[in-house]
Amino acid sequence: MNIYDIAKLSGVSIATVSRVVNGSPRVSEKTKQKVLAVIEESEYTPNVFARGLGLNSMKTIGILCPDISDQYMAEAVSHLEKRMHQYGYDCILGCSGSRQAAREHHTRLLLSKRIDALILVGSLFAGSGKDQEETEYLREAAKQVPVFLINGYVEGENIYCSYGDDCQGAYDVTKALIRRGKKRILFLYDSQTYSARQKLIGYETALADAGCPIRGELKFYLRPLGSGSMEESCFVDSVPGTMQGKIHYTREMLLAHRTLEFDSVFACNDSLAVGALKYALAKGLSVPEELSVAGYNNSMMAVCCEPELTSVDNQVKQLCNDAIDRMLEVLDGKTDVEQDHKVPCRIVKRCTTDF
Amino acid sequence: MNIYDIAKLSGVSIATVSRVVNGSPRVSEKTKQKVLAVIEESEYTPNVFARGLGLNSMKTIGILCPDISDQYMAEAVSHLEKRMHQYGYDCILGCSGSRQAAREHHTRLLLSKRIDALILVGSLFAGSGKDQEETEYLREAAKQVPVFLINGYVEGENIYCSYGDDCQGAYDVTKALIRRGKKRILFLYDSQTYSARQKLIGYETALADAGCPIRGELKFYLRPLGSGSMEESCFVDSVPGTMQGKIHYTREMLLAHRTLEFDSVFACNDSLAVGALKYALAKGLSVPEELSVAGYNNSMMAVCCEPELTSVDNQVKQLCNDAIDRMLEVLDGKTDVEQDHKVPCRIVKRCTTDF
DNA sequence: GTGAAAGCGCTAACAC
DNA sequence: GTGTTAGCGCTTTCAC
Numbered sequence: 192m193n194i195y196d197i198a199k200l201s202g203v204s205i206a207t208v209s210r211v212v213n214g215s216p217r218v219s220e221k222t223k224q225k226v227l228a229v230i231e232e233s234e235y236t237p238n239v240f241a242r243g244l245g246l247n248s249m250k251t252i253g254i255l256c257p258d259i260s261d262q263y264m265a266e267a268v269s270h271l272e273k274r275m276h277q278y279g280y281d282c283i284l285g286c287s288g289s290r291q292a293a294r295e296h297h298t299r300l301l302l303s304k305r306i307d308a309l310i311l312v313g314s315l316f317a318g319s320g321k322d323q324e325e326t327e328y329l330r331e332a333a334k335q336v337p338v339f340l341i342n343g344y345v346e347g348e349n350i351y352c353s354y355g356d357d358c359q360g361a362y363d364v365t366k367a368l369i370r371r372g373k374k375r376i377l378f379l380y381d382s383q384t385y386s387a388r389q390k391l392i393g394y395e396t397a398l399a400d401a402g403c404p405i406r407g408e409l410k411f412y413l414r415p416l417g418s419g420s421m422e423e424s425c426f427v428d429s430v431p432g433t434m435q436g437k438i439h440y441t442r443e444m445l446l447a448h449r450t451l452e453f454d455s456v457f458a459c460n461d462s463l464a465v466g467a468l469k470y471a472l473a474k475g476l477s478v479p480e481e482l483s484v485a486g487y488n489n490s491m492m493a494v495c496c497e498p499e500l501t502s503v504d505n506q507v508k509q510l511c512n513d514a515i516d517r518m519l520e521v522l523d524g525k526t527d528v529e530q531d532h533k534v535p536c537r538i539v540k541r542c543t544t545d546f
Numbered sequence: 547m548n549i550y551d552i553a554k555l556s557g558v559s560i561a562t563v564s565r566v567v568n569g570s571p572r573v574s575e576k577t578k579q580k581v582l583a584v585i586e587e588s589e590y591t592p593n594v595f596a597r598g599l600g601l602n603s604m605k606t607i608g609i610l611c612p613d614i615s616d617q618y619m620a621e622a623v624s625h626l627e628k629r630m631h632q633y634g635y636d637c638i639l640g641c642s643g644s645r646q647a648a649r650e651h652h653t654r655l656l657l658s659k660r661i662d663a664l665i666l667v668g669s670l671f672a673g674s675g676k677d678q679e680e681t682e683y684l685r686e687a688a689k690q691v692p693v694f695l696i697n698g699y700v701e702g703e704n705i706y707c708s709y710g711d712d713c714q715g716a717y718d719v720t721k722a723l724i725r726r727g728k729k730r731i732l733f734l735y736d737s738q739t740y741s742a743r744q745k746l747i748g749y750e751t752a753l754a755d756a757g758c759p760i761r762g763e764l765k766f767y768l769r770p771l772g773s774g775s776m777e778e779s780c781f782v783d784s785v786p787g788t789m790q791g792k793i794h795y796t797r798e799m800l801l802a803h804r805t806l807e808f809d810s811v812f813a814c815n816d817s818l819a820v821g822a823l824k825y826a827l828a829k830g831l832s833v834p835e836e837l838s839v840a841g842y843n844n845s846m847m848a849v850c851c852e853p854e855l856t857s858v859d860n861q862v863k864q865l866c867n868d869a870i871d872r873m874l875e876v877l878d879g880k881t882d883v884e885q886d887h888k889v890p891c892r893i894v895k896r897c898t899t900d901f
Numbered sequence: 902g903t904g905a906a907a908g909c910g911c912t913a914a915c916a917c
Numbered sequence: 918g919t920g921t922t923a924g925c926g927c928t929t930t931c932a933c
Binding site: 558559560561562565573574596598599600601 | 904908
Binding site for chain 1: 909910911912913
């Protein structure tokens with residue numbers, strides 16, 4: 192069943208059928224009804240490939256993330272898909288893992304599918320910050336379609352960024368811990384993404400502002416599980432139980448560093464924070480009295496654990512909305528769309544801290 | 547840059563370029579190299595729409611799930627995407643929510659994108675079991691493309707199912723609880739999916755086999771949060787903190803039923819189980835002595851909570867692999883591909899039970 | 902081994 | 918308001 196069949200059956204030309212299908216006003220009500228009836232009864236569906244060929248667009252956007260099984264990204268993608276669907280767009284999903292080469296490869300592949308825009312979820316896409324070169328592929332991609340970053344910042348034409356103010360979030364938490372008399376705040380992280388760097392800056396600034404020393408040994412980097420190379424900077428290759436493993440791994444690593452002293456933990460994500468909680472349990476430390484813990488992302492984990500976890504919510508949903516709003520403008524041909532968009536974080540206080 | 551440009555630049559016809567691009571053997575090594583060089587240097591990418599139009603396929607598969615922000619489905623989708631990508635397929639993701647109408651709508655839309663196959667993740671797609679009518683749209687869809695169900699069972703031509711043996715999983719857990727002297731095992735569920743029904747059957751069978759009475763009041767249905775209608779049979783519309791809310795909601799509902807007596811809980815998913823754990827904490831019940839708890843899905847939540855949760859792992863990854871293996875066969879034109887595939891579950895014992 | 906040409910099914914510019 | 922027709926960029930027969 193193609194447009195010719197419908198035209199024949201309705202006794203009109205293909206142009207008229209096309210007009211009806213696309214809701215053009217230049218069709219008489221009568222012919223419209225007739226054509227619609229034929230379409231209905233013959234269950235005709237326009238061929239999207241042919242349409243795509245003509246319009247050079249299939250109304251699809253590409254969504255790329257390192258790992259959809261990560262709670263944070265899943266939530267973002269969930270939200271993005273739902274809203275894009277409302278606007279009649281379909282989403283091609285790519286999970287690129289954490290390696291630079293794979294990111295570039297996936298990006299190229301998505302572009303070759305002639306997507307109308309590209310959304311990148313996760314701070315990882317903004318590079319490790321060591322090298323401008325790392326994000327060159329994004330500027331390259333942006334020459335073809337508008338690129339939107341969720342929770343990351345990259346400068347470039349046709350690149351639009353939405354990110355939480357993780358620096359401020361980390362600052363506020365650290366400040367609060369200091370105010371409650373904490374002297375040795377452990378900064379716990381497992382990746383060197385844009386977001387992690389912002390958190391570190393916030394942490395260090397808060398210490399400096401309070402006149403506290405910044406101690407190198409309190410910046411505790413947990414090499415991701417199962418990662419041989421530096422490239423592998425996240426827990427993304429879903430080895431069975433990886434996420435589960437991460438929690439216990441964190442506990443074990445903290446236990447292993449017997450000489451390391453700290454009275455509180457600021458963790459860059461909730462699984463690290465839960466790991467710290469498990470550590471406290473193993474050591475018999477009371478939380479929050481002997482060990483205060485704060486996490487990041489305000490995920491489900493924050494309420495699963497016991498005591499429940501204070502966590503910074505970086506408002507993914509709003510980041511997604513901001514990105515989409517601007518995307519619609521860009522796709523609509525608007526110029527002067529704001530490229531850079533920062534959203535304040537929100538600290539969700541629970542029982543693992545006493546501030 | 548299109549195939550004509552490349553042809554001109556290489557001094558050959560478009561047919562030859564096409565052959566080179568598609569790796570046809572009927573090209574001399576010399577011309578091949580020449581064309582390849584031109585393609586490389588001009589950064590030519592074949593237009594997928596035109597190709598799709600000719601071949602009536604763009605090598606994409608549709609993946610539909612009720613909610614990608616659900617850990618279980620996210621893991622499935624993650625795995626599906628990774629493997630399909632290896633085989634050169636792209637994935638269009640749809641999140642349909644839990645309403646029947648939305649499921650049908652999303653399915654139709656995906657089909658209209660001329661996907662090569664459709665994968666449905668989640669037991670919800672197998673219907674509530676009340677009505678054959680509910681799954682009619684799947685049989686309809688299967689007339690166009692092969693349909694694959696992950697964790698659900700629907701009969702029909704061109705429909706292929708992979709599902710865990712949730713009946714056996716529930717049976718085993720219940721049996722183990724009985725063996726440890728538990729007399730009143732609460733069956734906690736929040737949806738009436740295929741999977742939930744299987745679990746209920748397993749639960750009841752185990753009781754019957756042990757000569758224990760099946761008590762209606764111990765089958766505890768938790769109406770999903772924010773759901774007005776029966777249609778809304780899952781926690782899928784991501785209201786802020788829905789998943790988080792589910793845990794506390796479970797605790798509150800259990801606390802509210804003051805007269806209900808039970809010494810153990812078998813929960814149909816981990817968040818319900820964690821809710822039961824929170825209930826035990828609120829009541830001052832020791833786990834597992836005074837209250838044994840077992841969950842389902844062996845998610846990250848199972849190790850976040852304290853004590854850590856015994857949970858049934860229904861092996862999503864294997865379900866996905868089985869589905870993909872068969873999909874590749876079907877797409878390859880093979881006939882007599884096994885339609886029905888059941889995978890045994892695995893009980894992961896942790897601290898919330900003493901068996 | 903290579904080229905010419907006929908589709909694939911649609912959109913849109915142009916004529917009436 | 919409706920029809921005619923020229924692309925869109927590719928694959929694939931069919932000649933040579």
